[in-house]
Amino acid sequence: MVPAVPYADPQGDPFLRTRFALPARPATFLRRQRLVQHLDQALGTPLALVNGPAGAGKTLLAADWAAGLRQPVAWLTVEAGDRRPGVFWAYVLQALRACGASASDVVGAPADASRVDRKLLAALAAELNERDRPVVLVLDEYDRMTDPEVTKQLEFVLHHAGRGLHLVLVTRTEPLLPLHRYRAAGELTEIRAAELAFTPEEAVALLELHGLSLPVPAASALVDRTRGWAAGLRLSALAALESADPELYLKEFDADRSTVADFLLAEVLRGQPEETQGLLLRVSVLERFSPELANALTLRTDAEPILAGLHRDNAFVEYLGHSSYQLHPLFREILRAHLRVRLPGLEPELHRRAARWLRRSGFLPETLAHGAAAGDWDFAAGALVDDLAIGQLFTGLRSDDLTQLFSHMGPEARSPATDVVRAARDLSRHDLDHGLARLRLAEEHLTDDAPDLAAAQLSCALLEALAARLTGCPPRAERAAVAADDLRQEVPAHLLDKHPELTALLLTHLGSARLWAGRFEDARAALTTAAAAPGGASTVLPREDALEHLALLDYLDGWLGRAERKALAAVAEMERVGLPQPSGSGIGQLVLAAVAVDRHELGRAQALLDETARLPAGTHDPVPAAGRALATARLLLVRGKARAAVDAAAPDVSAVVASPWATSREALVTAAAHLAEGRPDAAAEVLQGVPVDQPGCAVEAAAIQLAAGRTGAAIDLLDGIRAGSRAGPAVTVRAALVRAQAAEGAGDTATARRLVAHALLDARRERLRRPFLDAGAWLRPLLATAPLHELAAGWLTPGSPRHGERPRPEALPPPLVAVELSGRERDVLERLARMMSTEEVAADLYVSVNTVKTHLKSVYRKLAVNRRGDAVRRARDLRLL
Template structure:
């Protein structure tokens, strides 16, 4: 043993620590890198920042690659590096400093005998530290000292002593600490002074490119998606990636292995259990195992699962120790995915049956303090369907079964719910799942059970701890849907009115969080009103949904409402407006500027198909009809069923198959109440089919059974009367068609053409030409070709006359050949008045505006007004062009 000096230290021995044990030389060796080691330049550059800071801390989880990173950097240094693996720190500060002094000597630091040597394992003289700091401060270049596994130095005295030497050594020392935990040093001061370089756990994580390079070093080449999946599962954890690579390269199908391996049956499990779990106290191990069932955990939830009251302190400590516990913010933590997976498997072996109970506890705690999604997941895992259904209904989230981002997740989650238990919430969820598939046979009995159970509880919703008001509102919502699906507008109104009253009893927070429920309720009510033929009231409620905002949760409801509004426009005889509204459903959903070629299923393609038939675009109409079918095979509701039947019948008529058209509209629409518009349009298609097969009396009788005043039926009946040889009756029916301002162009065009045929048979050729011109002007803007095709052969000669030819050319009939390089002339949008023709004739004689005014005995301003009107109708801007255009059209 060395002889102590006056300060209690001894001359430095070169062979033993204060206990007299020989130095373990492995503690001073820079670790060697394996053959498959990947050099990471981005981190090496961080370590070698210029100018270097006096303190560098590399801290991360076990297996994060800390030691090999620093070893790679140290080995590449030109100057000396003192390396110490601090596994001796738990033997006392004297032993720690003895080893550190030996590391300095091995690195070539000339320490004089007056520096001394610790003589006691648990004590270091202050003089020794002072003299060491003085020796270091005298250096012209800093000595790099790496202390690996510094997290083993748990004695605060070691930290204080190291801090003293670091401060006093000045530029003579650069200290690099490699540790799992944040060192017990005043890092806040170093950070404020910019005197510390830190590489944390997140920076140590491998990037996708780094992971791909590491796998390649192991002979594995994966696709970018496969690498991404592995990085996501391991969170870029170095040891996890290496262990996966080592295991996969021995497999016949490495790619499949890496996609499907069970973490608890690999060397990863052995590593994490030994290096992380078993190093914790028994209580901490229990907390980790119990919380492993959670995607994320907060102190209150951890306390509920463990029965503790100090889970927050433990979780915070685990995070600081980089013990595979991530901090998410706002008191929430998360276990590393692989660690959690291994802990869950360990929990099942260690405590069989406990996992279900933990899920149940988690669901009950989250029901009042957490998110709905997490509550549902844990309740389902515990097979606690009362809690799951109660949470969904009580949070007013039952609409998410029909729309929103979680439709598939909820469908899968509740698919395993059996026939029990029974109760309002569970019955409502079962009813909702069946009604979402339009399965009325199974859904309605469940809905009735829930409604009767709620009725037995009474009407009061005061002091509502169980969310009874939300449950009642959910029930009213489903009753409105059921009424829509069964074609019962009266019951839909009753249920919707009840829902409006119940809204006052539901917390506003729930209504704000789940806008889809009210949006869907109004959608169902609007559809029911549409079925009842109450178009104005239907439009009002449907428009409230469309105008309700841009929330993603209500997107599906808004699109459905736009489809219904488009159908209303079409039924009113406004095909162009219907088309624009229908395309709005697609552009709103997909963000298209131009209409895409194939909208999704529902009313939108039906309406577009109907417009295509009106425009005689029969192939397009068929394609749209095919697109209207629900890919899930769900039966359509009455509105869609009737619409599909009517459009199919009209298309078959246009294709010349009246018998198939009759069969199409003869299909029974299952509904409790008859829809007036569905009945009227079905009768019109059937009547047209009978007319096509030479049975006008059958057509007359069929349309006579429809309510008076329906314009489409009046026009169809007039056409049937005309075919039966009763033009007077046809004229009388046409006279009952409402004024043109209240009738859309689709009805007005057909009415004008039937009127023109009546006028022609009466010999009133001028009126006939006028009515055909009126029909052409109405139809041109909407591109309605089918009414002219259906009108019959009497119309064709008329369309070749002036000015009707000009009104039809270019959109209904082919125009004259156009010389190359010239634009075809536009047809007259509107027929010129007599006074406008008078003005044009004088214009052709080269008369001035003043001369025309004097010749016609009108003011100059009146002549200018007539000229502007004529220019607009002729689609020109100048006098010369107006005269030439009028001559081309035979108007002069």
């Protein structure tokens, strides 16, 4: 019995336990020992291939062999939906858990149906490689896997799992793996169509299990005519049983293989009572079905005994357990062809009946698929909206599937729900013009007498909040949030519990809009709640988005360490569930880049900005656009490219409402550029219109005023910062240095030294070097004095640069490191720098390759990198090498 699997796949659906169960062998199953012995060779090779046509007996052969093994066997029946890497690997991991070869938390689980992170695959391969008892993984019906990327990933895991994994592929077609290499290396066991074909002796034994007796010469002729095809022989036996003279029937029947299939399936179908034929034809539109669903399609009530009898008689109806059945795939295909000929025009109605039954039973994905197959778009869209599942278009879990499904919806569908779905689809692609127009249309059609009004209106509130975020209109976001709060009281609680992503998305959009408006505390409240949202994989993307926004808030408030930790936490969450980095808007990477500038780690800052440049353009989200402009402009200023900094400082988006902090930061860059180019009056003039409500902006403006010779204006700006603000060290250090410079200029050296001492203490904890490097020549004599020199030693340059001189990073002493590397991690890192391979590092340190891989993963995590070269460069920047 398959143990309970209380997990969900990347789309949020419960795993289908029947896909992990070894298929049951019918009473007429014939064990062919020669094939079992051949399969035993698979235990000596990493890869086995069972390849043959439909109905060749591949699955039952593999299941019978696997049932007799003494080692763990993970069985997975591949389905068409597994073509998406995230879904496929989620099911593989669950198959391993189901057989007791549980994947640890280190491996994680994919959260995005369309992709899987290579780190997850590496972790899985490493874990398998360490097993004492290898696991056999059987992938049945692997011909359904047509994604070459998944095949490459499978080859990667198989290669690096070593002796810990034996892979068996059961397939109709040639897999995309490089079989010639495995064959040449003696690492492949193959069972193909010729070997799967029944011998005359085996055919005799099979017919005897069906109650038929046939001499070997007659069986040999039947084998010749059917080419030993297992399904053909079984269908021949079933048809012969209905004949007055079974032996004569088997002797005289003659046709090629495809004609045999069509003819015999037609004979089997015609041999059934009329009600059975009608049931089989109608359920052929379903992948799997229960007796209740079959009754809904036939408009009868007798499906359960009919299906049980068909299964008992081996009439190509397979019992999956849990009151669920499916037709043999080939039988199903031919039945559908018969359905279209015998009952033309009925297929759409059958899909419509299936969709309505599935909707009542709570199977949303199947409901949508059958509603679309029926062309009933009003029904399909209504099911999505009424289930409160509109947020799935934005969470990355089912978004690609839903977008593809509803892409076939034509203009004839004109219900409020179809308008909502169209608006959501457009907004998910950041098509604001079409999305807003369709949202307006949906809201106009949602009148008070519309059914299920609350769910549709709450869906519209989510879209309104997203539109407000993308257009930079905070008042609109607030109105959407108020409406959503009211509507939540009218929506059934179980729907809200079922779809936590909707609330998480709403709060994230609201928090982003508030951040854009400069309402930092209100933004923090909404984003903190979103970041703590329940729901596992269904809320992982809004949680990441909220964390990255919180990181930006911390950065703007001057808390570099907090900002870095939140940004890295978002990165780690994405890596844990197998999403690529950077994902989404890339705000986390932008925050890390800005932090790196303040720490004078310019190479790292540039690398991070280059990563975000690979994100899709034209997302129209003003917050990440402003963050990218800010980080890029600051880096350009530090590198002495004032004009380029001014050009980069303006966010490349339009917004309904101007953001006070984005506007201020843009003006500050312009003023700093004027100052760098020797125009202090122009710099001061720019500052006249700069809002300085935020402490960070006020302090930067004060620094520019002081550098422009306006000491009084600088001190007034600092004095105007409200008491009790949340300003962090990046703000307070700059403020202290401005006051120190003013005191030094006034001849009060004692006060200047005290203020610089406080600044050094605060900056040391955050590894904040940029304010000191920007301070100017006045600071050098002070840092040369004994107390201040000791505070600066070890992390800041011994002397400040000359005016206009940029310090070279390689001339700086080692900075403090937030996370210390262990001695063994340093050993591994040093060998990486010498271009040694993993195997060479293992040999040099007298440890296993897996131990080296474990240390490497830890080094990557601590240094916030993904590749070896990046780790070495980062370590050199931090003076760890």
